[in-house]
Amino acid sequence: MTGVTVQSVTVLGAGSWGTTFAKVLADAGRDVTMWARRAEVAAEIRDGHTNSRYLPGVELPSRLTATSDPAEALAGAEAVVLAVPSQSLRANLTGWRELLPREAILVSLAKGVELGSLKRMSEVISEIAEVPSGDVVVVSGPNLAKEIAQRQPAAAVLASADHDRAVAIQQASFNSYFRPYTNTDVVGCELGGACKNVIALSCGIASGLGFGANTMATLITRGLAETARLGAKLGADPLTFAGLAGVGDLVATCASPLSRNRTFGERIGRGETTAQAQEAVGGQVAEGVMSCQSIRELARGVGVDMPITEAMYRVCHEGMDPVRVGAELLGRQQKHEWS
């Protein structure tokens, strides 16, 4: 696929990032149709140019339209952006499979690893849509939706083994505030995006417990070290973790109160239950809560040590006290920084 121009794009999923990425594409001059699960959300986007539940106070471009009918949304799409949470991607995509235009470029926004199969999102898409996984374009990087929806400057990575497809989406999404770079390391970009959600949970917990900058920097740096260890084992390019999908996304997510993962962790650190923490993120997805389980299994399966991910699993899925988990993390056997 060379020199393809994408004009007509469908975004499946009308949550925070789906709506924001649709706005980015519309602001880049594309014709964008969104699919929303609820008819009233589709009507609000189409007729009122807002999505008040997910992006309160943000006006959406009038060239962006929406429907709750997936067949109507997908008709004639040259690119299809999948913008639903990781653990629901398989079921949603199975329902849409027969409606996908044959030549459309498939784009993944989700940051997670599937429970059970332990597959990355491009692998799930490849399996369900029956396309080579190298054809999928993965979007990753420091992209807190609310900031980008306000047209604050940001960069992203578009990763695909098929450089031409990544370039086509780069051309379709580049605008005055959004600067996408291409990358061919899909494994590294997807792992960076999934793992940083787990590390952001830990930073949130540390903040909720009242700890400061040294603790955050330690969790971010050691979180990057364990992410890079997993990536190296699974064939990622180590440089990716020094880029936007690695340290870039990690810093943004771990530092920002806008992050749902960090917010979830902060509430846990303050002593709230997981149900209360979920309430605090307004029913939106905090992917790290499920991904700490799948990433832990993935890492154990290939013999990679990921102590912060292990700790988050124990807090989120075994109900262990964060103070005790923190003490155990610090008390592990002493070692060389890079062993």
Ligand SMILES: NC(=O)c1ccc[n+]([C@@H]2O[C@H](COP(=O)([O-])OP(=O)(O)OC[C@H]3O[C@@H](n4cnc5c(N)ncnc54)[C@H](O)[C@@H]3O)[C@@H](O)[C@H]2O)c1
């Ligand atoms: N919000 C961000 O800042 C941001 C930025 C980059 C990447 N991401 C990633 O993008 C993906 C989507 O995130 P989001 O922020 O749009 O999520 P969200 O929780 O704000 O919205 C999810 C959307 O998916 C729909 N959906 C369809 N099937 C669903 C199901 N079975 N369960 C739950 N929701 C379902 C919801 O109705 C909603 O429209 C996630 O993997 C997230 O990690 C988010």
Ligand SMILES: O=P(O)(O)OC[C@H](O)CO
């Ligand atoms: O709000 P979060 O924690 O899901 O993070 C959003 C984005 O992934 C940041 O890049």
